[in-house]
């Protein structure tokens with residue numbers, strides 16, 4: 001394959017195509033499901049009707065270019081080659097459109113991995129249904145969200161992450177990393193129930209892994225939020241569970257951008273045009289307008 005040509009025709013840097021080619025090598029890809037089975041599959045994955053219609057309308061065969069077809073094939077191979085992995089993994093260039101198909105192709109692969117680990121079907125499908133949630137968020141964000149999401153969603157299709165009740169739990173070396181989907185309020189009771197579920201789930205399904213803590217890296221752990229949110233708010237109560245690590249600005253991640261992502265689902269709206277509907281929204285904009293910055297903080301507490 002002429003990698004320079006692929007990159008030029010897809011309009012992406014050649015280094016990204018070379019990376020896909022290198023990581024995928026000649027590993028096996030994952031074939032797309034039969035198109036007739038896709039509507040039902042999309043429903044199981046909580047994909048909203050408008051997103052489902054878009055996916056079906058853009059179905060790769062036969063109208064995709066050879067370059068995009070190559071990218072889909074090699075990017076499923078790249079993700080599949082790391083089945084069982086639990087680090088974030090960019091599946092390929094940040095191009096809208098191809099990774100939803102890769103995700104669908106990888107479903108049978110990860111379902112088999114889940115079966116091999118005795119993961120209950122309910123957990124398996126609840127986990128994988130984060131696709132629908134992410135596509136809906138990206139639609140709200142007018143496409144601004146997808147570059148992060150495609151990398152995030154490789155966790156789900158490699159068996160690296162499980163949705164147990166209110167929280168998503170990402171496997172790691174000695175810590176389970178917690179993620180908070182947008183799914184209603186983060187009540188302490190729902191968090192407790194999810195943590196308890198995880199304490200039983202991981203020893204049962206991953207007996208070779210030994211977890212000593214739960215960890216989290218998030219804008220939600222920024223102590224500056226205490227200047228604005230009431231002590232009994234769910235976010236502050238969630239913060240109180242953690243012992244924070246000393247602050248270090250993470251590389252390649254701008255907390256101000258992440259706060260806008262999660263508080264407004266827009267990265268491009270000027271500060272003075274952002275809605276001021278909630279305490280948090282007012283806090284985010286006022287803090288930034290005062291020339292201050294938000295922090296992405298990490299913390300942990302015992303497993």
Ligand SMILES: CC(C)(COP(=O)(O)OP(=O)(O)OC[C@H]1O[C@@H](n2cnc3c(N)ncnc32)[C@H](O)[C@@H]1OP(=O)(O)O)[C@@H](O)C(=O)NCCC(=O)NCCS
Pocket residue numbers: 179180181182183184185186187217218219220229232233234235236262263264277278279280281
């Ligand atoms: C995490 C989350 C569920 C917390 O929501 P919550 O349980 O309502 O939190 P709190 O009780 O602390 O809310 C305090 C105030 O902030 C508001 N608020 C909380 N999260 C908000 C959000 N993402 N956007 C806008 N306002 C928000 C609440 O409405 C409330 O304001 P009000 O009293 O004026 O109504 C919510 O922020 C969310 O869905 N976030 C998106 C996902 C996310 O950020 N994940 C972490 C990624 S690192």
